[in-house]
Amino acid sequence: MDAERKPITVGIPRAMLYYQYGTIWKAFFEALGVKTVLSPPTNREILEEGIRLSVDETCLSAKVFMGHVHALIGKCDYIFIPRYSSFRHDEVFCTRFEGLYDQTRNIFRTSPQRFLSCNIDAKNHQSEGDAFQALGVSLGFSAKESRQAYRQALKKQQAEQKAAVRNQEAAAKKDGLKILIVGHPYLLSDPYLGKPILDFFRESGTILLRADHTNRDRAKTACMEFSPTCRWIMSKELVGGAMLWKDRADGMILLSAFPCGPDSMTNELMTRKLKDIPVLNLVLDAQSGTAGIETRLESFLDIIRFKKGSPV
Ligand code: SF4
Known part of the structure; x- marks a missing residue:
């Protein structure tokens, strides 16, 4: 960096696409x-502040x-x-990611805080590399320094x-009971939202x-091959x-945030079409968070163990 530069x-x-692209940003x-x-890391206070600032219809992830x-x-x-809008012409991100910058600017419109964005929109001829440059x-x-930094990242x-x-x-x-969990990284890797679920399975030896x-x-x-019309990248x-x-798991958990439009369609589709694997649908919402989920996870594990002939 230029020694004269401030x-x-x-x-x-630390939320949403940070868990997907945070490495490249940092x-x-x-x-x-x-x-x-x-x-x-997300905690009760951050969640409550997010709920207070957001309109009710917003998904839990955007509130956080x-x-x-x-x-x-x-x-x-x-x-x-x-x-984040698109990486290619034939697919798009959920609209929440397209609107997040403007929505945030609007919510914090009275704050002197400055915001920074970049616009990844291949459909409109702005590739990821162009956006970072x-x-x-x-x-x-x-431009050269920025391109190099992008390539490195x-x-x-x-x-x-x-x-x-x-x-x-x-x-x-490895041998042992295996559970496949299907959920956005910003739910699964979030220490307040998804980690208690991951911890539950680790502690149960799954x-x-x-x-x-x-x-x-x-x-x-x-x-x-499964759903040719699905357009949302994530x-x-x-x-x-x-x-x-x-095919390498004994059971599958579909985890989503209320009210997620894309997940409500894809998870319903998977639940209906996949007949060869037990599926548990879990929806996290702003009120309950992960409360009560442990009991459902325990029952799900018991059912799978029973089906496999293992002691429950
Ligand atoms: S995919 Fe679902 S959870 Fe993720 S931002 Fe969009 S509506 Fe929210």
């Missing part, structure tokens, strides 16, 4: 010498996101909220994804497989991941 701190809300800023600060933005206000020069330039870096993200798939391959080869720990291109191809990755791992 240091900048960028705040990143590595990009790091490569440019820009300091990043994360909001704290607003709580994270609130936690960063005044703690950094900019809060980073990228707009424009982001770097908007912070005062050259992309490699880091790809290596991380490959490692997750490799680790899961190794876990799937081997957990995650649909999102799949090569993304392979998952999209697998999804097209739904394709999850459904395709479920198709690729399901």
Whole structure:
């Protein structure tokens, strides 16, 4: 970084696409010498603040996101909220990701806090690389520096994804009861929302497989065979991941956030079409969170053990 350049701190809300693309974001800023600060892990206070700031119809994940933005206000020069629209012409992100930046700007319109975005929209000729280049330039870096930082960050993200798939391959080869969990990374990896569910299975000695720990291109191809009309990128990755791992699992859990439009369609489709595997549908909402879920998980495990002839 130019020695004369004023240091900048960028705040990143630890929610939603952070759990999918946070590695590339942090590595990009790091490569440019820009300091990043994360909001704290989700807790009850963040959730309640997000609920207070959001309209009722918003999905739980987006409500949590607003709580994270609130936690960063005044703690950094900019809060980073990228707009993910499309990576290719024939698929799109859920509209929440397209509108998140504008929605946040509107909710915090009276705050002096500055926000930063980048617009990934291949359908409108703005690839991910172009978007990151424009982001770097908007912070005062050259196009060349920004491109280099993007390439470096992309490699880091790809290596991380490959490692997750490799680790899961190794876990799937072990003996033991295996449960495949299908849910967005911002639910599953969130310490307040999804972690209690993951912990439950780990403590019960079950081997957990995650649909999102799949090569993304392979998952999209697998999804097209199951549901050729599915257009949402992240739904394709999850459904395709479920198709690729399901034969190696004894049961499958579909985890979604209330009221998620894409999941309500894809999970219903999987529940109806998949007859060869027991499926449990779990929906997290703002009121109950994970309360009461443990009992349902225990019963689900008992049913699977019973079916396999193991002691319950
Ligand atoms: S896919 Fe569902 S949970 Fe995710 S942002 Fe869209 S509506 Fe919310």
